[in-house]
Amino acid sequence: MSTMTSEQIMSQAExxxxxxxxxxxxxxxxxxxxxxEQRGSISAYDLLDQLRINEPQAKPPTVYRALDxxxxxxxxxxxxxxxxxxxxxxxxxxxxxxxxxxxDRCAAVIEKHAEGxxxxxxxxxxxxxxxxxxxxxxxxxxCENCVEVEACNRHGSCEHDHETETKxxxxxx
Ligand SMILES: [Zn+2]
Ligand SMILES: [Zn+2]
Ligand SMILES: [Zn+2]
Numbered sequence: 561m562s563t564m565t566s567e568q569i570m571s572q573a574e575x576x577x578x579x580x581x582x583x584x585x586x587x588x589x590x591x592x593x594x595x596x597e598q599r600g601s602i603s604a605y606d607l608l609d610q611l612r613i614n615e616p617q618a619k620p621p622t623v624y625r626a627l628d629x630x631x632x633x634x635x636x637x638x639x640x641x642x643x644x645x646x647x648x649x650x651x652x653x654x655x656x657x658x659x660x661x662x663x664d665r666c667a668a669v670i671e672k673h674a675e676g677x678x679x680x681x682x683x684x685x686x687x688x689x690x691x692x693x694x695x696x697x698x699x700x701x702x703c704e705n706c707v708e709v710e711a712c713n714r715h716g717s718c719e720h721d722h723e724t725e726t727k728x729x730x731x732x733x
Contacts, residue, residue: 564649566596572652573635582633590614591626595636600668601644639669641698646671657681657695663703665710665724670703 564572573592577584584592594610595602604623611618627645630636635651638644639660646669650656657678661670677697685692702710709720 569596588626601646603644660698665706668703
């Protein structure tokens with residue numbers, strides 16, 4: 561997994577927008593910067609709350625328009641199954657199919673490239689004479705950190721955040 565810093569993400573996005581002749585307005589850039597600072601996925605409304613810290617007049621359409629632009633440019637992905645958005649960490653590779661591993665406990669999203677999966681979907685689509693435009697593959701579960709927290713039975717004497725629990729509770733001793 562690549563670990564681009566938010567500065568690297570911003571400068572790369574600026575470069576690509578320049579090459580493509582599209583405008584990264586200050587509002588679009590601000591939304592992208594907020595996205596780049598997220599550890600996991602974020603909903604449009606949480607994004608709006610964060611945007612309002614610096615731009616108190618921001619309204620939902622402000623965020624949605626900026627998100628649409630960023631999606632179009634492939635800088636971010638939509639996580640369909642929990643209706644949120646996540647930074648793409650290799651947006652220099654256009655039109656890639658990724659598998660999104662979505663943590664149900666902390667909403668972290670790990671994006672993995674999926675060339676093999678892409679071929680299979682392409683094959684299935686052509687068998688069905690289906691003109692494929694866009695595909696999303698999402699898998700749900702627990703991230704590495706949450707697996708550890710869920711397995712922990714020393715509540716109180718550990719440093720985990722046990723406040724956030726998954727809907728399906730694991731067994732405790
Ligand atoms: Zn991506
Ligand atoms: Zn997690
Ligand atoms: Zn613990």
